[in-house]
Amino acid sequence: MSLRLLQHRDDNGQRTVIAAQGDRATIVPNVASVRELALRAIGEGVSLAEAVAAAGEGAEVDLAAEYAAGRLIAPIDHSDAAHLILTGTGLTHLGSAEGRDKMHKAAAAAETQTDSMRMFLEGLEGGKPGAGAIGQQPEWFYKGDGQQLVDPGKPLTMPSFAKDGGEEPELAGVYIVGDDGTPYRIGLCLGNEFSDHVTERHNYLWLAHSKLRQASIGPELLVGDAPSDVRGASRITRDGAVIWEKPFLSGEDNMSHSLANLEHHHFKYDLFRRPGDLHVHFFGTATLSFSDGIKTEPGDVFEIEAAPFTLPLRNPLARAEGDATLPSVVKAL
Structure with a gap:
């Protein structure tokens, strides 16, 4: 067990x-x-x-x-939030066979591939190198520090200026850096990476803005070998009724990158090997309610569940107070 x-x-x-x-x-x-x-x-x-x-x-x-x-x-935290780093990778999951076929056909028909398509196909080709080899680097993004990590059951709060608050059901790796700078994987959690998909859709160069949001990880940290096939469900409830639900797949069998490759391309940077630091790294997803036209509302509840985790990750959606029409004022010294 x-x-x-x-x-x-x-x-x-x-x-x-x-x-x-x-x-x-x-x-x-x-x-x-x-x-x-x-x-x-x-x-x-x-x-x-x-x-x-x-x-x-x-x-x-x-x-x-x-x-x-x-x-x-949350099953990991640090007394100094600045020493817990939240990051993630995208375009890492295969999705359904139908989706892969559509993407390949679109890529073959298009005269010019989008940057996202190119990155996906490069990961599909080179994201799982042999043992000891370095594969294609993935899309990578920064989400913040430990201030952004929300306990399971607590609200995921989008900023007052956000265009959207959408779930991203994922596996997240949890790491600690040893005294000699060696990163150790403590385990895996269910995660809700939580993003602003409307902002991202406007222009993919706004991806960095869309990812500077809170995130939550499930209460259970799975220790030991990572399961290769994780299957569960992601759903949204509103006023107690399910308004959207889809299967959630993760693990290397359902990914275009190996975990080892994603880990290498994160920890190859010296700044991420600072002794004592914690890292929560989200591995990506192929399941989004936004892709099905769902517009979330404050009060909606996100729920993600998958074996071998026995508890679901639940978080209600909230919006921060504030006037999004007023500029942030920076004072000169």
Whole structure:
């Protein structure tokens, strides 16, 4: 059974780490954060699973009840938000066979391929190199630091000036950088990368603007080998009724890039190998309600679920207050 790690904060603010396998979940004694546990494992030269086993077992926990009570927080965080970096990659998933066929036919018929099409096809051809080889680099974007990471169950809030607030159901890799600059993958989470698709659609050069939004990751951090085929569902509910739902596919079997290739092209930069830093890196998706003409509204609830995760990622949509027609004022010193 796969090991899953969760972070818990009780009503008094006391933090604990929970280890779950199958339907059984227990407190990891004397550990206040997953970051602390990961640093312990690195320092002792053991795996996370071995570090959890060595810590012993505390009291059993009802995960569903604690999630419903709002006591499960994001499974990774840093006391200094500037040391948690949110990034992602796009054009990494194959989508359906029909979609791939349409893209290939469009590419063959077009006299000039779009930049997005060229990047997708280059990834399809070179995104999964052999062991030890470096493949084609993907589209890459920056989302912000730890201030932008929203706990599961909490609102994803679009800025007052946003044109759209749309879900992006994904897998996200969670990493910590060791003292010698080596990045370690702690595990994988369900993620809602959350973007402004109207802004992006206006001009693809506004992609960077569209990605400077909050994001959320599911409460469970899956430890160990990454599953190659992840299947679930992404849905939106409004006033308690489902207004949109589609299957959600991820894992390398459904991707044009390997995780190792995406990880290489992120951590090849020295600035992302600063000891002690945390990284949450979103791997992309092929499933968007925006593509089906859905216009989200504040109060809508995004829900993403997929095995082997046992808890869904849920976040309501909100809009920040403020007058989007007024310019931001920068004062001269």
